[in-house]
Amino acid sequence: MNDDGYRLCAHRDLGDMARQLTDLSRRVFGRYDGVLVPSEAHRLWYARRPGMDGMLSTAVVRDGQVVAGAFVTVADVRLGGTLRRTGIIDTVMTHPDHRRRGLARRVLEAAVDGMRTRGLEAGLLYTVIDSMPYRLYESLGFRGHTPVCYMRRIQPIATGRDLPVARRADAADALRLRAFMDAHFGGHDGYLPMDEALWRWRKLNRPPELPAQVWYLETGGRVCGCVTLCPAPVVGHDEESWVITDLALEDAGDAPAVGALNALLDAIPAGAEVLTLCPRVERDLLRTLAMCGFEAVGEDEAGMVLPLSPAVESALSTPPPRWYVAVESAIGV
The missing domain is CATH 3.40.630.30 (Gcn5-related N-acetyltransferase (GNAT))
Structure with a gap:
């Protein structure tokens, strides 16, 4: 004292x-x-x-x-x-x-x-x-x-768009979705490998008032995209917002990416506020989000790193080519 x-x-x-x-x-x-x-x-x-x-x-x-x-x-x-x-x-x-x-x-x-x-x-x-x-x-x-950057859109009304069909994940899907995420984000700085304990904490063992839905797309029997949707009460927002986390899309060009993202978000009710965080270095993802109606709002956040070893000190000398945001550390979900 x-x-x-x-x-x-x-x-x-x-x-x-x-x-x-x-x-x-x-x-x-x-x-x-x-x-x-x-x-x-x-x-x-x-x-x-x-x-x-x-x-x-x-x-x-x-x-x-x-x-x-x-x-x-x-x-x-x-x-x-x-x-x-x-x-x-x-x-x-x-x-x-x-x-x-x-x-x-x-x-x-x-x-x-x-x-x-x-x-x-x-x-x-x-x-x-x-x-x-x-x-x-x-x-x-x-x-x-x-x-x-903090990004936002209001979920549009479904208009009979010709979208891929997203599936909601169940317990049997966990292993291959974890493998897909690890492969997709494996080259991203900031990423925490998705082991079973982290998967269960993030996706399953949550409070009833903070549920999570995992949705995914597949082609030819393999996963090609996934997302977690978290309806949650957010400060400054009158109604429940839907927070996007762990969004992973295969690189397939603008039109397929837009269709895939809209399909993954199709479960969100029309008129709901949708929020996500996107690193500025993820230019393709930023473009896809913008093409789907997301806009940057508020001030940018920064992923700040404290080097405690010579290796990390050296790693900070250049900006990361890819970055993953652990949304629970920024928004709380």
């Missing part, structure tokens, strides 16, 4: 105070347009994220109240073309009544020190470019590595 009465505490040691993380996130993110509406069910689900580390995830406590915190997930993430043990940091927050005391810096410094001690090679997080948090992360050694 410092002389100012604030003490660092690992999430694992919070005990009954852990429920306060939900209240804190409501205070901090309840007015952040575009992020998931905080809830206790979401916090409990997120705490079960594969690799979520209860020791590296840190809070600041004062007088029995959690007033700042951050989550850290340890995972193998592709950076510089190689899987590297990485600390994924998200949900960095400080109670409004306790700001301007350097608490977020304390939390992050503790997390980064722990990551170095563990021998991790990198840190990774997402935040709005040139924002106050962005500048804080820069001061800690994080580098803006790739810009990511």
